Amino acid sequence: MLPETINPNLSLLDSDNQQVNLTRWMHQCELINSYYNANTVFIFQKTSAGFEIIVSAITETPQFTAGTLYPAELELFKQIQNSQPDGLYQNLGSFMLDDLPRDFDGIQHILSRPIAWPDGSQFGALCVLNPHMADPLANAAMLEPFQILLQQELSLLCQNHRIESLSMRDQETGMLNHYGFLMMAPRQLNLGRRFGAHAGIIFFELLSPDNTPIPLEDNHHRLLGKLIQDTIRTADVAAHYNTTQFVVLAFVDGERDIQHIMKRVEKQLEQQNHQLKLDASYSFFTPESSAKLAPMMELARGKLDSMQPPKPEVEDTPVKPAIDSS
Template identity: 25%
Template sequence: MFEANKCAFRQPDNQFSLQKWQKTIDLMTELFSAPAGFIVQKSDDAYRIIVSSQQQENPYDVGAESSADDNIFCKQVVRDLAPLYVPHVSEDSQWHDSPYIKDGIESYLGVPICWPNGEPFGTFCVMDFEQTHYQPSLIELIKQLRDMVEDDLALLDSFAQMREIAMLDPLTNIYNRRALDLLSQHKLNLAARLGFEVCCLFIDINDFKPLNDNYGHEVGDQALISLADTMKGTLREADIIGRLGGDEFVALLQVNNGDCIDTIMKKLESTFKANLQSQGLPELSLSIGYAALGHRAETFAELLKRADEDMYEKKQASKRV
């Protein structure tokens, strides 16, 4: 059914690895006690296997293709963008002319894989040489495993988009506003799907304009760089940090049980002051606003707005002291 093809799926970004998908497919076939599982990518005229489970009895290797003109399960899954379960292929008249018959395939379960914009990427499927009777829980399981693949596609798509824009702020070498918006929204989407907690810090340098007026923009730029370096050195690698513009900075943090946001904010403030002192720069303070993700449908723009409002309230309160 699938014919060998030397055109392999290429990794378009270092952040993305087919090794993770291979582990997912191997785990799926083990859980289903099935001889074969695949991730199949759709093109205009063919369906190509880009990941194949590693059992010896699996009849189809990576790179094998099937024509889009063939009566194959993957084509129906992609066309309908819906799961397809055929427990007894030889007794279903719809598949009597399918090339699966001659290859001995007797059972198929597959779900569609989509890019973030909803366009079909391909299928995530498992096949067996015998009739099957999968319980609803197994069908739900394959959907959950498929979701992991779609999460990777979303991340891959984000990096592809960022190749088209200037990703970093040229002064501070952290994310600029556009990259920050893109990556942070993706992080919130993952949080909604996987159930982890997220919070946003909105950071503003107090009395930054007088600093520029009194000492010049070169000193002001050094202070901005020092704050960016403070954030990179204080926060975790998995946290997303960026500069909105001027002296406004943002950090999107994945919060674990036991994390103390107050401690993190105090550490940012103290480390920033120490860094300024070590560079011989004037002493500055920070106003830091905080907002936790209130509900799973909240956008990054909404979360950022709440953190900005909290920062403004704290800045005004400090002026009244």
């Protein structure tokens, strides 16, 4: 399976995938184009919008350039993508003129190799237009090294996403950790503001009956983490911030909803384990607010009882001895 953070239906051109070097992909297309003395070479990806050209060799005409989108119903690309791993050599004369876009005018043959994601699902294909070959089947094997290289880069992309995902998760609760929250929350906050949502930062901390922080056991972590995740909505972001504290970025209709979330978690915790006490604090900001996430987090966290500076001990004032008037 692909990592949860990878959407195979999203174009590589629209995603921030630094592990995939599209410049190198373009250079590969240039090498293949030179070897086959072809009209052009390109790589397409099947996305939710259709078949999109990701990279291509440089040509004089503005055709098959990166970002060009073809409809998902294009039968030619369907056959190419779903072909056997050793690819296809097709004569476009078998297609009706109306079945192909105008970009394919003058293109007689296509040599192609499908490209797959690491889980075996189809990514797209590598296509060579009008290759000059004496023996198509023998010369087609020259595409295999390029096919392997491209699939290795997709595997590296998935592996990096898995490692990054693990580094953002807390092993005990399965929630985001401190690093993961700082990575995910700003993006979600900007999205919420764009849609006019109010937001609040909530901090939770488990306390012992005498209101002092306690070293949590694994079952305490899991219990509070589960209660928080069961209470918040899908769009909200929750994390196990540190040993005793949890943080939530919640999108609400008003400030009162933030207080309801805090009370609901506290009530459920009391029902599950009456020996544990919950301290909670929050900060609230509207869509019009320009406040950044970090200072709002510090504001909310600073209101927790455990974050208050210790009160100085008041020394007993010595009582002066009474004066005996006699």
